[in-house]
Amino acid sequence: MGKEYWIGDVNSGLHDDSEVELKAWVHRTRGTNKIWFMVLRDSTGNVQCVIKRDAVGDECFESLSNALIESSVIIRGIASPTDRQHGHEIQVTSGEVVGPVNPDRPFPITESAMAESDGGETEFLLDHRHLYLRTGRMTTMLKLRSTVFGAIHSYFRDLDFIEYQAPNFVSGAVEGGSTLFEVPYFGRKAYLTQSWQLYAEAAMPALERLYTMAPSFRAEKSRTRRHLTEFWHAEMEIAWASNTEVMEHGEGVVRHIARTLLDERSDELTSLERDLDLIAQYADSEYPRMRYDEAIEILQGKGVEVQWGQDLDYSKEKILTADFDVPHFLTHYPRVAKPFYHRPDPDDPKYVLCHDLLAPEGYGEIIGGGERTWSEGEILERIEEENTPMEAYEFYIDVRRFGGVPHGGFGLGVDRVCTWLAGAEHIREAIPFPRDSRRVTP
C-alpha cells in the first residue's frame, strides 16, 4: 500500500515530533490568508493540520487553502501533541491536492444535510448514499458491521463448523410463496433465495456442522425499521441436534458478537452513544426461554386480545420483550402457526420444536430456528397438511430417504443484530446500500 502513516497513529502519539506524510481527505477547513486550518480524515480518524503561509510558501498555501471539503490531499509535516482540544496536530511543511473537488459542484453532504436526520436518513442522504458512506457516522457503522461479521465467522469456525455456500437462484420457496422475487431464467422462471436452509439440509449429512453468511431476498412490501428486501442472513445447520442445542448456539453466537464488539469496538460504540454496560449485559447474561403457551398467558393476563394458535406479531412481541433486559427465546409454537419444515414435538404434536430469539429495547426478532422435520413420513404428512406443492421440494424429501437424522438450525438477521447493538433507529443505517420495496438505487 502506498501509504505509510495513519491519522489514528498520529492521534495516539506514535509519531510525536517526527515527520509524517498523510494521505487523506479534507474534512473541514477554516483560517485566514496567513494561517489555514485543515482537518483531514482517513479511515482511522481526523487530525487538524496547521498550514502557515510563511512555512509553506505562497504557491502551496494557495493550493491547499483552496481545497474544498472531500478533496484528497497529501500533506507532509511534523506531528505535534498540543494542549488544544483536538490533542494532536500537524505542522505542515509541504503538501499537494491529489483529487480536487470542483467548486461548481461541492460535496453535497453538508452539516445541514445531516442536521435533521437524527442519526438516521433523509431522502437526500439515501439518494447520495455513495457519498454519505464516508461521513463519520456511516464509517463507524461499517466498522461495527465488519466486526459483527467477523465475530459470526469466528464463533462457528472455532467450533469446527464448515462454511458452506448455497445457490442464490432457486426454484422453490422456504417461506410463503408470495414473498419470492421472480427472475427470468432463459425462458423459465427462477427465484432469488429466501434462505439457504433447504440446501444446507442437503449438505448436513456430509458436513454435520455447517454455517453461512449470505444475502437472502424477500419481496415483502414491508415498510418498517426492521425490514429490507435484501438482507444478510447468518444461518447454521447441525446434525444430531435438538431444538435446545440449536438454541444454545443462537445464544452463543449473539453473546459472542456482543463480547467481540466490546473488546474491539468500544470507541465506536461510545461515539454512537451506546451504553457499554448494556452491551456487556447482552454478552454476559443467560437468555431466558419461554414457551409459546406461557407467552399467551402473559399476554392474556395483560389484557391483550390473542387466541391460542395465532402467530405472535410484532405488537405482541414488543409487549413481551418489555419485561426483559436481555434477549429471550420463545419456543414451542403451535404447529398450525409454522411452516412444514418445523418438526412436531413428539411429546405433544400440537406444537413444533422451534424458537425465535427476540432482542430487547423493542428491536424484535433476530433469530428464527428449530428442529427440522427429518423423517420421510413426517415430512410428507406436513407437506400434505399445508397443501404445499411438492415438485419444488423433491430433493428436500429425497434427503430424508437416505439416512435421515435429527437435525436443526437457525437463521440470524445480521443487519438486525447490527441495528440493535449499534442502537440505530432504522435497519437502513446498518447496511451500506439498503434495499427496500421503494429503493434499489444508488
Next chain:
RNA sequence: GCCGACAUAGCUUAGUUGGUGGAGCGGUGGACUGUUAAUCCACAGGUCGCAGGUUCGAGUCCUGCUGUCGGCGCCA
C-alpha cells in the same frame, strides 16, 4: 395489501386571514496570524413536486397524479 403524513435555493428550513418568496449552511469575491460548526462584509443561486380547478390575484384553498417518509400485516 392497508392506514397516516409530507413535498419551498445544492442542503436544512421560515413563509401569518390568499396580495412582489426570506434565513442559516454550502459556493464565489473580500477582511482577519491559532481557528474548533471560526467570525465579519458582499455576491450568485427559486417553473414553491407535476397537471388541472376556484379567485381580480394561489407557495398558501380544492381535485387528481407522482415521489418520499412513518406505521401495520409478514418476517431475519
